[in-house]
Amino acid sequence: MRRFAGTEEGFTYGRTSNPTVTSFEQRLAALEGTETAIGASTGMGAILMMCMGLLKMGDHVICSRSMFGSTLNLFAKEFSKFGVETSFVSQTDVTEWRDALRPTTKLLFAETPTNPLTDVCDIRALADLAHSVGALLAVDNCFCSPALQRPTELGADLVIHSGTKYLDGQGRVMAGAICGPSRLIVDVFGPVVRTAGMALAPFNAWVVLKGLETLGIRMQAQCANALAVAEWLETQPAVSRVYYPGLKSHPQHELAMRQQSGQGGAVLSFDVRGGDPETARANAFHIINSTRVVSIATNLGDTKTIITHPGTTSHGRLTEAQRQAAGIGQGLIRLAVGLDHIDDIKTDLLRGFDTLSI
Numbered sequence: 001m002r003r004f005a006g007t008e009e010g011f012t013y014g015r016t017s018n019p020t021v022t023s024f025e026q027r028l029a030a031l032e033g034t035e036t037a038i039g040a041s042t043g044m045g046a047i048l049m050m051c052m053g054l055l056k057m058g059d060h061v062i063c064s065r066s067m068f069g070s071t072l073n074l075f076a077k078e079f080s081k082f083g084v085e086t087s088f089v090s091q092t093d094v095t096e097w098r099d100a101l102r103p104t105t106k107l108l109f110a111e112t113p114t115n116p117l118t119d120v121c122d123i124r125a126l127a128d129l130a131h132s133v134g135a136l137l138a139v140d141n142c143f144c145s146p147a148l149q150r151p152t153e154l155g156a157d158l159v160i161h162s163g164t165k166y167l168d169g170q171g172r173v174m175a176g177a178i179c180g181p182s183r184l185i186v187d188v189f190g191p192v193v194r195t196a197g198m199a200l201a202p203f204n205a206w207v208v209l210k211g212l213e214t215l216g217i218r219m220q221a222q223c224a225n226a227l228a229v230a231e232w233l234e235t236q237p238a239v240s241r242v243y244y245p246g247l248k249s250h251p252q253h254e255l256a257m258r259q260q261s262g263q264g265g266a267v268l269s270f271d272v273r274g275g276d277p278e279t280a281r282a283n284a285f286h287i288i289n290s291t292r293v294v295s296i297a298t299n300l301g302d303t304k305t306i307i308t309h310p311g312t313t314s315h316g317r318l319t320e321a322q323r324q325a326a327g328i329g330q331g332l333i334r335l336a337v338g339l340d341h342i343d344d345i346k347t348d349l350l351r352g353f354d355t356l357s358i
Helices: 019-032 043-054 069-082 094-100 123-132 182-196 202-212 215-233 253-259 277-290 320-326 342-353
Strands: 036-040 060-064 085-089 105-111 136-140 158-162 176-180 239-243 267-272 306-308 332-336
Touching: 019 036, 019 176, 019 202, 036 043, 036 182, 043 069, 043 105, 043 136, 043 158, 043 176, 043 182, 060 069, 069 085, 069 105, 069 320, 085 094, 094 123, 105 123, 123 136, 176 182, 215 239, 215 267, 215 342, 267 277, 277 332, 277 342
Parallel strands: 060 085, 060 105, 105 136, 136 158
Antiparallel strands: 036 176, 158 176, 239 267, 267 332, 306 332
C-alpha cells in the first residue's frame, strides 16, 4: 500500500517499475552523466513521453527541419491537433533558432547529427538560447550515443535515445529512453509512463543492457569503418556528394570533432548522380538492389552494414515540400556502417556503381 501511495520505494507493477528496467536506466544515466533516466518502449515513445510531460495547448516548440521523418510528423501533425505550435528551422543556423523564439516557447529540440544528412548543431549555443527564455533544450543522441557525445555536458537539459539503434547494437529489440534531472524524469515523465503506458519491456531492457557492455568498442570500430567508406565514396564517379561529419569536406566538421570526441559516427549518406528526381531515384534503387552483403533495411546501429533509401522509407510519409525542406533528394542513400570488412562493403557497392549508366 505504501509503495502504491508513493511513500515507500519499491517495485509494484511492470508498467510502473521493474528491477531490470531500473538497472538499464541507472546504467544509461551513468553513461550520459545525468541524475537519472527513464525507459520507453521505443525512441519515438520517448519523444512522445517528453512532449506529453512538458507541453500543453498554446505552447511553442522550435525544432530542426532536418530531423527524422517520424519526429517531424509528430510535431507538425499530431501535436498541432492539441494546440501545440512548432517552428521548423535550419539545423545549423543559430540565428534562425533565435528569431523563432516566442514568449510561449517551452522546448528546443535538436537531433545531432541529423538523420540522414548528418547535419550537426551547436549544442552549447542552442542551450544558451533555450535557457535565455526559460525553455528546455532536448537533444536526440541516437547517432552518437554517450560513447561519443554527452549533450548535458554542453548545456542540454534532456537527452533522447532510441535504444533500438547503437545501445542495443544488433537490431534485436526496440527500446527508448530519456536522460535528465530527477525533477523532470521522476516528477514529470514518471506519471506519464504510469498513465499512458509507453513502458520498456523488461526483456528488452535486459538485451539493451547487454548491448551497453560493448557500446564503446563497437562505436570506435564502426566509426573507423565509416570514415574509410566515406573517404572512398568521395572518389567514386557515380557519387556527387557524401554527407559524413568525419570528412573535412563536411560543413560542420570542426564542430562535430569537438562535440563527438573526435569521431564522425557510423552513419553516412551520399547522393547518386542523376538528372531529374525520377532518374536519381532509379539510380539509387539500382545501387541498393545490387547489394549482396550489405542489408537492405530501415534500421541503423547494427553490427552489420545497412543501406536504405530515405526518400521512400524514413522520410517517405512527408510531403515533397517537407522532403525538399529537409534536403532529402530522391538520389540520396543512407549507409549505416557496421563491423563488416571494409573491402566487402566496397565490393558490394561497386556491384551497383560499376553497372550504373550515368
